[in-house]
Amino acid sequence: MPVNHSKGKFFQLEIYDPYSGPVLLDEKLASRCGYVLSEDVWGNPVLRASVLGCHVANEADELFSLTVNIKVSSFSSMRAAVTYAYPMYCSHASWASREIVCEENYMETQNVAYQQWQLMFVSPSGRKRITVSDAVKLGYSFNNTLSRVYLRAPYHSNESDVSLVSGVNMNMITSTSMYRQRWLLLLIDTTVSCPVDGISFTDTTLTWTVPRVIPTLVVQESTFLSKSIVMGVDDQIIVNPEEMNYLLEHNETHIRITIPIGAEGGKLESSISGGVYGVIYCIDLFLEHTWTDAGGQTTKYTVIKSITTPFMPQIPTVINNTVPEERLFNVVFGHFLPDVSLVAITVGNMPFSLREAQHHSFKIYETPFSNGTKAFFLEVSFDDPYVLKEYVNRNETKYTLLVNYTLSVGLEMTLYYHSAEVECVIADIEVPEAVGSCDEENLYLTLPTFGLHQYWDLYLGNKLLTRHIALTNGYLAATNSTHLILQIPLFAGGLIYEEVSFQKIKARFDVALRKVRTMETLQMFSISCRFNSSAFIICHPDGTIMVSAQMKTVPAIDMSKTKLRHSSCKPREYNEAHAFFKFHVTTCGTSVRFEGDHIIYENEISYEKETLPGQSTPIITRDPDYRLTVLCYYQAKETLVLGAFSSDPATSPAFGSGTMFPRSNTAAYRRVRQALNVVSRVSKDESFTEFYGSSMTILKQPTEPVFLEVELKDESPNIELHLENCWVARSPEFNNTPRWNITVDGQVVLNVQ
DSSP: OOEEOTTSOEEEEEEEETTTEEEEOOHHHHHHHTEEEEEOTTSOEEEEEOTTOTTOEEETTTEEEEEEEEEEESSTTOTTOEEEEEEEEEEOOOOOSEEEEEOSSOEEEEEEOOSOOEEEEEETTEEEEEEHHHHHHTTOEEEEOSSEEEEEEOTTOTTOEEEEETTEEEEEEEEEEEEEETTEEEEEEOOEEEESOOEEEOSSEEEEEEESOOGGGOSOGGGOEEEEEEEEETTEEESOGGGGTOEEEEOSSEEEEEEETTOTTSEEEEEEETTEEEEEEEEEEEEEEEEEOGGGOEEEEEEEEEEEOOOEEOOOEEEEOOBGGGTEEEEEEEEEOTTEEEEEEEETTEEEEHHHHHHTTOEEEEEEOTTSOEEEEEEEETTOTTSEEEEETTTEEEEEEEEEEEEEETTTTEEEEEEEEEEEEEOOOOOOOOEEEEOSSEEEEEEEOTTBTTTEEEEETTEEOOHHHHHHHTOEEEEOSSEEEEEEETTOTTOEEEEEOSSEEEEEEEEEEEETTTOOEEEEEEEEEEEEOSSEEEEOTTSEEEEEEEOOOSSOOOGGGEEOSSTTOOOSEEOSSEEEEEEETTSTTOEEEEETTEEEEEEEEEEOOOEEOOSSSSOEEOSOOOEEEEEEEEETTOOOOOOTTOOOGGGSBOOSEEEEEEOSOOOOOOOOOOOOOEEEEEESSTTOSSBOOTTOOOOOOTTSOOEEEEEEOOOOTTOOOOOOOEEEESSSOTTOSSEEEEEETTEEEEEEO
16 A cells, blocks of 8 residues: 655555565565554654565575565556666675564564474464464465575464463464474474554653563573663663663663653654543664573574554643733743644634734744753734723723634645633822812813723713713803813702802702712712802702892892791791792692693792881782792602702702793692502612512611602592602501601601611
């Protein structure tokens, strides 16, 4: 069969027979005639031939020659083959009395003899005597030269036996070569025994063990004398094994050779098994043991052994040598043997050939190491579009390089894939700082636009500050190439009024900088300003209304005598032209009505006239008839979140919108008590889409909000819901204690009774 060489050529060997011409070398001919066709550890074809081979020309058992035809073709059919004749010569003048060779595919024993022969085999099945021609048919080769006779036999033939000698399995053929004439019977022992195992491995070494004394080859063990033991690699004797870190040792029973895996003289090869990368180690050893026994006869015992270790997995490592300051991934992938090459990479989800990768500005190169291995270096910029980027922590970016290597492994060029993930986190993001300012009617907040909506968003309370929210609340937003400027009018929605008097207002605007993905608050931007204001109305989410009214009448009125609908509701502060009122929507005669999706609370500021008794009826007064209507508008379905420990409503942001206009008359509203169909539920969050069941236990931390919904089920248009008293208790009983009040008389509170 043609052999495919690694360079893409096919070749065959022919042995030239001087009598019959070329003979194709196959396995059967090789084992019978003393040929071995194999490869060295580097993959080069090797032919070994016994000097007593079938076609070897022998001159006086000293000079030997053999001609080999090497046929080379580019085709497996061997058509258009080119033939190269290669003559081989060898001299061998020093023979031992008996020489035994244990080759890879045959066993050979040589002895001194001559003439025509018969063979007698002794096996477990009994004795068998056959002629030389019959032995050839069974795969044996027997012949003699001028001074020698030899028997060559394949391993594990029918006449062979396997026996255990000092823990090593030996393949043995017990045979006697006989030459008979009328006056002479010559018997020559042609027994041969060769080891078939004795190889062991550790993670770092291989050991080859051969029996020191082989009983079937020694006539009298008492006369056995070992003369020399040498080892070799690649058919070359190693004079000083220790210099190559080889260990040759022997005792009374064994000869042992120990080789470090990867040692000089052998070869490490890359391999893939089950998708896993690993290596195997190959080395061609031989052992030559010379001894004498009875009669001082010398035996030279040679064993040739090609040893290959089992597959040894070696998972490649990925070393991250990235220097963050350079903003460049530097990744080392290795270590590999020289028979591994990088053919492609995938970065992110984009595949690249090596040429494409270099064109894309990836830097890829190999670096060899002193131990004979190599690694592949890859450099990728943090800013490359195929590098993943994630904003983390406060001011850091996590850069992630996902790379999949495609490698060609070994002479077979098997593809191997290995993925790696390398991360680097650096503080390269500047968290923006805001600048605030004020004028007579507005607050201004200016902050950089870098990273806005990419890393973080602005939140007003729990709501994302979108353009729609800004317009709804009355903000004006302007941007340039670097900054966002928010203009917040004094009475716009979302302001927090820290101090309110009849002419002074201290207003604060808070906006939170939150991460886009996690909504974690990074920074609170706050601007607080004081304003002079002569007339205003502020509607708080808890129902508190603050009004600074300016009354211009002729003649002027006494502002201390102004009041709301209930005469007990007097101004908190006043001067000649202004009066300041603070009251709750459930007090001072405030009325409520629904219009569309709004709840409107209404009250009025009026002046109590002073009357002077005249001489006759009617009563005369000098004061004008003056009334100022106060209106607060609230979204009917707006969510109201109450701070558990916030007792001052002035610290809450404005929630509704208000207006004032004077009028001369006001309609009266009467409240009639009656039984109502009211249902209350606790929502799981501010969306009010999922609610806790009536029998479920709700656990809340003191600072956590509770989302309470109270719904009026009556459909009568004349009935309105006003939440006056609301509390939380441990059981449904009306008078159960302790209780936690939410509202009392319409006022929001939170305490324990």
